[in-house]
Amino acid sequence: xxPILSVRDLQKVYPDGTKAIKGMSFDIMSDERVAIIGRSGAxxxxxxxxxxxxxxxxxxxxxxxxQSVTRASGGAVRRIRRQIGIIFQQFHLxxxxxxxxxxxxxxxxxxxxxxxxxxxxxxxxxKRAEALxxxxxxxxxxxxxxxxxxxxxxxxxxxxxxxxQNPKLMLADEPIASLDPxxxxxxxxxxxxxxxxxxxxxxxxxxxxxxxxxxxxxxxxVRAGEIVYDGTxxxxxxxxxNWIYQGEVTQLHASKPVLNKESHKVVLV
Amino acid sequence: xxxxxxxxxxxxxxxxxxxxxxxVASEFKPVxxxxxxxxxxxxxxxxxxxxxxxxxxxxxxxxxxTIYMCYIATFISVVISLFISLCASQTTTPVKxxxxxxxxxxxxxxxxxxxxxxxxxxxxxxxxxxxxxxAMILAGVGWLTRxxxxxxxxxxxxxxxxxxxxxxxxxxxVSQGILPQSLPAILAWALYAFDxxxxxxxxxxxxxxxxxxxxxxxxxxxxxxxxxxxxxVALLALIxxxxxxxxxxxxxxx
Numbered sequence: 059x060x061p062i063l064s065v066r067d068l069q070k071v072y073p074d075g076t077k078a079i080k081g082m083s084f085d086i087m088s089d090e091r092v093a094i095i096g097r098s099g100a101x102x103x104x105x106x107x108x109x110x111x112x113x114x115x116x117x118x119x120x121x122x123x124x125q126s127v128t129r130a131s132g133g134a135v136r137r138i139r140r141q142i143g144i145i146f147q148q149f150h151l152x153x154x155x156x157x158x159x160x161x162x163x164x165x166x167x168x169x170x171x172x173x174x175x176x177x178x179x180x181x182x183x184x185k186r187a188e189a190l191x192x193x194x195x196x197x198x199x200x201x202x203x204x205x206x207x208x209x210x211x212x213x214x215x216x217x218x219x220x221x222x223q224n225p226k227l228m229l230a231d232e233p234i235a236s237l238d239p240x241x242x243x244x245x246x247x248x249x250x251x252x253x254x255x256x257x258x259x260x261x262x263x264x265x266x267x268x269x270x271x272x273x274x275x276x277x278x279x280v281r282a283g284e285i286v287y288d289g290t291x292x293x294x295x296x297x298x299x300n301w302i303y304q305g306e307v308t309q310l311h312a313s314k315p316v317l318n319k320e321s322h323k324v325v326l327v
Numbered sequence: 328x329x330x331x332x333x334x335x336x337x338x339x340x341x342x343x344x345x346x347x348x349x350x351v352a353s354e355f356k357p358v359x360x361x362x363x364x365x366x367x368x369x370x371x372x373x374x375x376x377x378x379x380x381x382x383x384x385x386x387x388x389x390x391x392x393t394i395y396m397c398y399i400a401t402f403i404s405v406v407i408s409l410f411i412s413l414c415a416s417q418t419t420t421p422v423k424x425x426x427x428x429x430x431x432x433x434x435x436x437x438x439x440x441x442x443x444x445x446x447x448x449x450x451x452x453x454x455x456x457x458x459x460x461x462a463m464i465l466a467g468v469g470w471l472t473r474x475x476x477x478x479x480x481x482x483x484x485x486x487x488x489x490x491x492x493x494x495x496x497x498x499x500x501v502s503q504g505i506l507p508q509s510l511p512a513i514l515a516w517a518l519y520a521f522d523x524x525x526x527x528x529x530x531x532x533x534x535x536x537x538x539x540x541x542x543x544x545x546x547x548x549x550x551x552x553x554x555x556x557x558x559x560v561a562l563l564a565l566i567x568x569x570x571x572x573x574x575x576x577x578x579x580x581x
Contacts, residue, residue, distance in 0.1 A: 112492055140494025150489035152504050154511075163503055167494020174499040216489070223493055 060124075061085035062227055062259050063109065068118035068128075070104050078104040080283040081118070086227070091250065092261045093270035093291075096280035097303055102263040105280070106231050109261070110142045111135050123226060140167025143220030145249070147232040149212040151219075153205035157196065160204050160215050161187040164222025183222075190218040194248060210241035217248055221256075228253050230262040234269070246273050267299060378560050379553035386542055386558055390565060392456060393538035397524040400460045404467030405517045411468065412475030418487070419479045419505055421497045429472070436469030441527055442534055449535040459536025463524050471520055478512040479505060511580045518573040518580075525569050529562060539565075 063086040070079040078101045086092060094102050107113040109120055111127055120127040127138055143164075151160045165183050166174045173179075179187075191197050194214040199207060204215060213233060220228060230249060234242035250273055253260040264270045270277055271291040279287030279294070279302040287298050350357060380386070414420045415429035444462035452458045482505060490500045506513075532540020539562050546555035 110492060112488060136494040136496060138494075139492055142492075144489070144492045146485060146489060148485050150483075150485040152486050152490070152508060155503075155507050159503075163490060163495070164493050166490065166496075166499040166503065169499070171496060171498040174495065175502040177503065219489075219493070 059087060062088050062123060063261075064119075064121040065109070066119040066121075068105070068108060068120060069116045070101070070108055070113065071116045078283055079108065079115075082280075082283075082285050084278065084285065084288060086259045086261065088257055088259055089275075090259045091253070091273060091275045092259065092278060093274035093276075094261065094263045094278045094280055095265075095267060095270050095302060098265075100280045101283040102280055103231050106144070106229050106261065106263055109227075109229060110139050110144065112144075136167055140223050141226045143223050143225035143228045145213070145216050145220055145228075145230040145233045147235045149209070149216045149236075151204040151212055151215055153203070153212075155204060156201050157204055157207065157215050158184075158187055158191065158200040161191055161218045161222050164219040167223060187218070187222060190221055191215075193252075194218050210237050210244065213237065213241075213245050214248065217245070217252065221252055225256075226258055228258055228260045230260065232263050232265060235265055242269070267294075267303075374552045376556060377553065378557035379551070380557045382551075382554055383557070386539075386554075386561060389532075389539045389542035389558075390561055393525065393528045393532070393540075393565070396456055396460050396463065396536075396538050397521055397528055400463035400467060400524055401517060401521040403460075404464045404471055404520065405513070407464070407468050408471035408475055409513070412472045412479065413501060413505070415472055415476040416479035418482060418484065419501065429476075433469055433472035433476075436465055437473065439466070439469075441466035442530055445531050445534045445536040454535040454537075456537035459528070459531045459538055462531055462536055463527065466527070467520055467524065471516060474516045475509075475513060478509045478516070482508060514580050515577045518577050522570055522573045525566055 065085070066083050068079055068082045069077075071077050082105065094105065096102050104113060108115045109122070109127065111130065115128050118128065122138055122142065125134070125138060127135075130138055152163070159177065162177070162179045162183060164187075165179055169178075188197070188200065191200055194217055196207075196211060196214055196218070199211065204212060207215065228249065233249065234245050237245060246269060249260060249262065262270075262274070271294065274291055277287065277289065277291050277294055278285055279298065281302050281304075286302060287294065349355070411429050411432060414425040415433055417426060420426045420429070441462045444465045445458055448458035448461050452461065486504055486508065487500055490504045495503070528536070528538045529540040529543065532538040532542070533544045535541070539558060543555050543558045543562075546552070546558060
């Protein structure tokens with residue numbers, strides 16, 4: 059099986075000299091759910107943004123579905139980005155605009171300048187956006203302004219927007235860091251279910267080790283811009299965690315959430 | 328301390344003597360201001376009052392002209408400013424090299440006051456409304472561009488990043504993200520610009536740009552001082568009225 063995404067020797071040096079990523083390599087297969095864990099400033103966010111060129115890499119190669127992301131420019135970048143959904147910590151909805159329009163924004167990458175400028179979405183797209191909103195449980199909020207929604211609801215809209223892109227890869231940058239624990243579980247469930255259904259890989263940056271262990275099939279530990287762990291959640295030892303977090307392991311819950319493999323629902327035990 | 332006081336005394340002496348020198352050099356006589364005060368008031372009382380609205384139809388035409396002028400000028404300068412300001416903000420410029428060019432255009436336009444624009448345009452375009460409107464547009468674009476660019480500068484970067492991440496192009500990000508997000512601020516500035524242009528129109532008309540200023544100037548030239556006062560009263564009412572209306576709209580927007 060060919061990997062969906064392949065990263066080779068990726069490096070990122072910011073103009074101020076900060077070395078955010080110091081040579082990372084990994085492959086992502088279509089059935090993988092990867093959690094990237096590490097302290098703030100370890101380079102997790104930069105890494106994710108290099109994968110769809112929101113931040114240009116300094117050197118190295120990112121290949122997505124046989125196309126080079128790192129060497130793409132102009133229209134090619136747009137064609138790559140529209141196939142990669144991304145969820146942000148702060149949701150980043152256009153908050154003065156209606157919920158349904160925010161979901162429809164997921165189609166902009168497939169439209170020409172004029173269609174997009176006037177929001178001339180096809181009726182197929184509109185139906186699909188409604189269905190997706192229904193799917194994330196916000197069917198009744200379609201015409202509300204996005205800023206009228208709670209944080210968890212906004213994140214669900216952001217997930218619907220990403221799904222609207224028909225992505226071949228889903229990225230999430232600390233998707234639950236601004237949410238309360240219960241909402242956080244709903245969001246993680248939703249991301250897991252939707253990506254599993256579409257048979258697309260999910261790469262998620264997480265702060266909470268317990269959540270990462272529960273949801274991920276593979277964990278990549280990042281420390282100071284380098285991958286120090288790449289393996290299954292079960293093999294992730296206490297010593298390794300201490301090494302990754304330099305003694306600062308973050309726990310989301312006092313009780314432990316466990317993923318039911320059949321229903322993809324999480325229960326607290 | 329003594330030395331410091333000495334310095335202060337010197338500075339004060341210098342400042343006061345400069346006033347004296349300026350008066351002598353410009354032949355401005357401060358005493359005259361006081362002695363002729365009563366004359367001046369008597370003159371205003373006798374010749375300018377009461378306002379004479381006999382030519383009200385004539386006056387109304389110019390007053391309406393002023394409103395039309397200002398409306399057209401504001402509308403056009405808002406549209407032009409939107410385009411330039413998108414380039415004049417580092418967060419929204421489509422290509423980096425457009426940024427200094429857009430900033431430059433705005434700075435040049437801003438340094439030249441609208442009255443100077445009219446004087447230039449009256450020579451090339453001729454006396455009348457066209458010159459006035461053009462002058463208002465040029466001056467308006469200058470400062471509106473800067474105001475809009477500041478609005479875009481303060482926009483949340485994340486929303487634009489999220490749109491770009493969906494594969495949206497620049498036109499998409501602007502039309503679907505930046506414009507809807509900054510619409511209230513843009514409209515508030517546009518209302519202020521309209522307000523401002525009404526006030527500006529008096530002096531623009533006086534130097535040949537048409538509108539109510541032109542009427543005032545005309546009345547003075549014909550020694551119809553009471554008609555001029557009528558014009559001033561009407562103008563004052565207009566300014567207060569427009570300011571009241573725009574303030575109300577602005578409060579509704581924000």
